[in-house]
Amino acid sequence: MxxxxxxxxxxxxxxxxxxxxxxxxxxxxxxxxxxxxxxxxxxxxxxxxxxxxxxxxxxxxxxxxxxxxxxxAEPPPDSPGVHRLLRRARLLEVYEVRRALEVEAARLAAQRVRPEDIGRVRAGLCKRQELLGAEPAEFVDADLAFHRSIVELSGNALLLDLFAAAEPVLHEAITEMFRHERELPDVSDAHADLLDALERGDADAAVAATVTHLEAIVSEIRTAVSGQ
CATH class of the missing domain: 1.10.10.10 (Winged helix-like DNA-binding domain superfamily/Winged helix DNA-binding domain)
Incomplete structure (x- = not known):
């Protein structure tokens, strides 16, 4: 079992x-x-x-x-193109879920974060940045851990439960994205802006940084799908 x-x-x-x-x-x-x-x-x-x-x-x-x-299912004759299209369609769904959860989490976290929380979030971001270019699954572990820490800071138990429920699917889909998609945008600046907004307690800026991060990826995926 x-x-x-x-x-x-x-x-x-x-x-x-x-x-x-x-x-x-x-x-x-x-x-x-x-x-x-x-x-x-x-x-x-x-x-x-x-x-x-x-x-x-x-x-x-x-x-x-x-x-x-x-x-x-039997792989179709044009398997690579079909599978690529399916993967990208799934990624769009994944990022729709991320936006629904993480934008609100960022807003609440900026309102509720305590000074002693910032060090832990900064350490998580540093680990994420150190693993840029590492094996995709390892990088995604660190990336999602950083975002999970922000959902935790929201103080909303239901948001955290929803994020935990979605995390296995997020991890798999995002890992596949880093393995197969080329020329993904570097969203490191948006992550740094999010940390800065949390440190200042600026909810609007935290939301803006989260949207910037997610929309940059979504825009690339939509462009790839439309050009498929």
């Missing part, structure tokens, strides 16, 4: 199944165990498995054939 962390289940099940597909645990055309079997193996409810499968089918990784079962 898989060991899941505390928190929302569907993102964790999706991530687990996605890892298995990427690692070749099931081969293209192979039928997956049914919902009951997967749910029992992973230790979750059938509805969680069903939703995770739906998300993977939406991304073109699974083929749900009603009455027959769920199969690993």
């Amino acid at each position: 898989a060991v899941l962390k505390h928190g929302p289940v569907v993102p964790q099940v999706e991530s687990l199944l996605r890892d298995r597909l990427r690692d070749g645990y099931w081969t293209p055309g192979e039928r997956l165990p049914n919902e009951v079997q997967l749910a029992a193996e992973i230790g979750v409810g059938r509805s969680s498995v069903r939703e995770a499968v739906r998300l993977l089918a939406r991304d073109g990784l699974l083929d749900v054939r009603h009455g027959s079962g769920t199969f690993v």
Whole structure:
């Protein structure tokens, strides 16, 4: 039985199944165990498995054939272009979620941050900057840790729960972005501006820095999608 962390289940099940597909645990055309079997193996409810499968089918990784079962999707002949388009479409969704969560978190954090909190946030930003150019997963770990610290400073437990629920999907999608996308904008200045806004307690500036960071990436992805 898989060991899941505390928190929302569907993102964790999706991530687990996605890892298995990427690692070749099931081969293209192979039928997956049914919902009951997967749910029992992973230790979750059938509805969680069903939703995770739906998300993977939406991304073109699974083929749900009603009455027959769920199969690993066969790579299409133009696989690289199709997969690139799907990946970029997913990234747009990821950054929509990030904007919904992190803009409000930044505003609240600027209003509620204490002087003794700034050192911890600055250390997190320094680690992020040190890992620029490192292995993507390692850099994304540091990047999301920095942003998680700001969500924590918001003092809003629900925002933090939502961020924690989205984090596995964010991590995977952003790691893939750094592995496959070229000429991504350097948003280091926006991160430094966010830290400066928090230190000054300037909520408007914190929001502006967060929007600048996220919109710079979204603009690049939209341009890439439109030129696909």
